[in-house]
Amino acid sequence: MKLLLKKIINTDLITKIRNSIGIKKLPINNYLLTKNFSISDAFLWRTDNNFKTVFKYSDLLRLFFNQLNTKIEIHFYDKNHIFIKKIKNNSIKLSNILEIDKDLMEGKEDYGVFYIFHSAEKNLNSSIRNSCYTGFSYNNALPSFVHGNCPTTYQYINNKDETLINKDIVGLSFLQNKKYKIQNFFEGLTKLEIFIQNPTTKTISLRINNNSLKMYQKTSLIYDVTKYNEVEIVSNCLFLRPLIFCYRNNYIDVHHG
Amino acid sequence: MNYFFSIQNKELKCSLTIPRFRNHSKINKDYLLFSAKIDKDQWCINEIKNSSCNNFFFLKNQQLDNFQVFFLAKKKEIKKKFFNELLNFNFFTDTMPDFRSNLKVEIKESGFSSYQADYPFSLCVKKGSVLSPLSILLNKHADKNYIFFKNIFFKPIKVSFKIYFVDLEKKQILEIKEALTNQTNEIEVDPSLIKPNVYIFSDKYLGIPIYVSIKDGHISMEHTHPPHLYIWGDDKFQRVNELKNKINEIIIKKNN
Numbered sequence: 001m002k003l004l005l006k007k008i009i010n011t012d013l014i015t016k017i018r019n020s021i022g023i024k025k026l027p028i029n030n031y032l033l034t035k036n037f038s039i040s041d042a043f044l045w046r047t048d049n050n051f052k053t054v055f056k057y058s059d060l061l062r063l064f065f066n067q068l069n070t071k072i073e074i075h076f077y078d079k080n081h082i083f084i085k086k087i088k089n090n091s092i093k094l095s096n097i098l099e100i101d102k103d104l105m106e107g108k109e110d111y112g113v114f115y116i117f118h119s120a121e122k123n124l125n126s127s128i129r130n131s132c133y134t135g136f137s138y139n140n141a142l143p144s145f146v147h148g149n150c151p152t153t154y155q156y157i158n159n160k161d162e163t164l165i166n167k168d169i170v171g172l173s174f175l176q177n178k179k180y181k182i183q184n185f186f187e188g189l190t191k192l193e194i195f196i197q198n199p200t201t202k203t204i205s206l207r208i209n210n211n212s213l214k215m216y217q218k219t220s221l222i223y224d225v226t227k228y229n230e231v232e233i234v235s236n237c238l239f240l241r242p243l244i245f246c247y248r249n250n251y252i253d254v255h256h257g
Numbered sequence: 258m259n260y261f262f263s264i265q266n267k268e269l270k271c272s273l274t275i276p277r278f279r280n281h282s283k284i285n286k287d288y289l290l291f292s293a294k295i296d297k298d299q300w301c302i303n304e305i306k307n308s309s310c311n312n313f314f315f316l317k318n319q320q321l322d323n324f325q326v327f328f329l330a331k332k333k334e335i336k337k338k339f340f341n342e343l344l345n346f347n348f349f350t351d352t353m354p355d356f357r358s359n360l361k362v363e364i365k366e367s368g369f370s371s372y373q374a375d376y377p378f379s380l381c382v383k384k385g386s387v388l389s390p391l392s393i394l395l396n397k398h399a400d401k402n403y404i405f406f407k408n409i410f411f412k413p414i415k416v417s418f419k420i421y422f423v424d425l426e427k428k429q430i431l432e433i434k435e436a437l438t439n440q441t442n443e444i445e446v447d448p449s450l451i452k453p454n455v456y457i458f459s460d461k462y463l464g465i466p467i468y469v470s471i472k473d474g475h476i477s478m479e480h481t482h483p484p485h486l487y488i489w490g491d492d493k494f495q496r497v498n499e500l501k502n503k504i505n506e507i508i509i510k511k512n513n
Binding site: 030033034035039056060063064065093094095096124125126127128130132133135141142143144146178179180181182183184185230239241246248251253255256 | 353370399476482500
């Protein structure tokens with residue numbers, strides 16, 4: 001009975017209603033994704049302003065499910081979530097590195113997001129979430145690493161037609177009342193940027209320190225907040241935690257807000 | 258609730274910023290900053306005064322070490338100075354997304370790097386083992402690579418435990434380091450260990466491994482996720498335990 005009730009209250013429709021009216025909100029709904037999905041965080045790539053991105057990821061299927069000969073695909077999108085390219089790797093190691101520079105990004109000196117999907121021949125009794133690590137190298141210096149932040153997109157683990165499933169993991173509220181105040185005080189910096197991706201398939205409204213913006217589905221934004229010591233984001237998205245780029249002259253510190 | 262912690266290292270200057278607000282609400286001035294440190298087999302609790310400014314508590318390098326932990330509590334929740342064990346004093350720091358402080362390490366007039374430095378109480382009351390990949394966050398071409406392995410255990414004890422460097426592919430133990438409970442354990446990592454198949458594995462005690470690389474004055478600091486975070490489903494702990502059992506077998510074989 002308890003299980004049935006849990007099943008009902010976590011259905012798509014009921015979750016949407018809960019999130020809209022603000023009762024028992026569910027920022028990240030993974031309830032229906034617990035078998036045979038490869039779920040990916042949205043990882044930022046940036047090649048603008050002398051940045052390179054390094055992506056380090058593990059073969060999760062080999063590590064946890066003893067599956068050999070597994071494959072991955074990495075799907076790249078620009079900041080407007082226009083598809084750029086797909087990279088496949090059919091011979092991955094336990095730990096892997098991908099360097100993302102403007103040559104890999106078809107000459108683009110810009111930014112956007114990418115997703116990684118693992119695929120297996122056999123079905124699993126679980127799903128896997130890739131929330132691995134991106135490093136950001138500024139002027140060819142040592143990359144500053146951060147872990148994945150927010151599960152956003154998924155496909156079937158044995159996906160044959162390689163299509164993404166266009167359903168949201170992150171919830172939305174009816175009102176623009178979800179506040180996220182970054183729990184850090186910024187001072188002594190020469191530049192401060194935040195990176196946000198709209199993790200949903202709907203347009204979201206947000207205010208960054210009272211500056212109003214709209215972000216279309218899955219688009220991303222690097223926003224300059226150098227003039228502020230504290231940063232607050234108010235939106236109708238229930239999980240909008242930014243990446244932070246702190247600059248002190250040629251040195252950078254990238255971390256989660 | 259969360260405890261917060263710091264790093265003490267001879268080349269890195271450290272600072273810790275702890276917010277006085279939850280990430281979705283306003284400042285709550287009822288919550289004060291306390292430190293806890295082992296003193297004669299008890300936890301000695303002290304309020305840290307004069308460290309707040311507006312919305313934050315700020316702790317500087319000279320106030321930090323590898324042993325103290327910090328937490329937010331109301332004065333009335335701390336009724337005595339000595340405790341036999343760390344407690345879950347309140348729920349103020351139980352938030353979604355996670356409540357986070359900001360631990361910053363820096364080299365004078367050079368690089369800096371930050372990490373959230375929150376240690377959930379639920380982790381303090383458990384024993385177990387941590388499995389974490391080495392090459393993902395370290396850089397064999399860096400000038401220095403460190404792991405700072407933080408353990409906070411609710412009992413005020415200093416117990417030695419081992420951290421193994423294991424090659425999962427070759428099923429070999431490459432290196433063994435000693436660590437202590439209730440401290441930040443500094444391990445300088447030899448570049449020859451930074452290989453794709455090498456993981457660290459803590460035996461008997463949990464903790465958070467924080468990886469720091471330094472090159473030409475630039476710093477990168479980040480922690481790894483616990484392995485079960487990569488699996489969504491009912492058998493996630495079973496899967497992780499199976500993997501850890503395999504590593505335990507390698508350790509037993511080595512010890513025999």
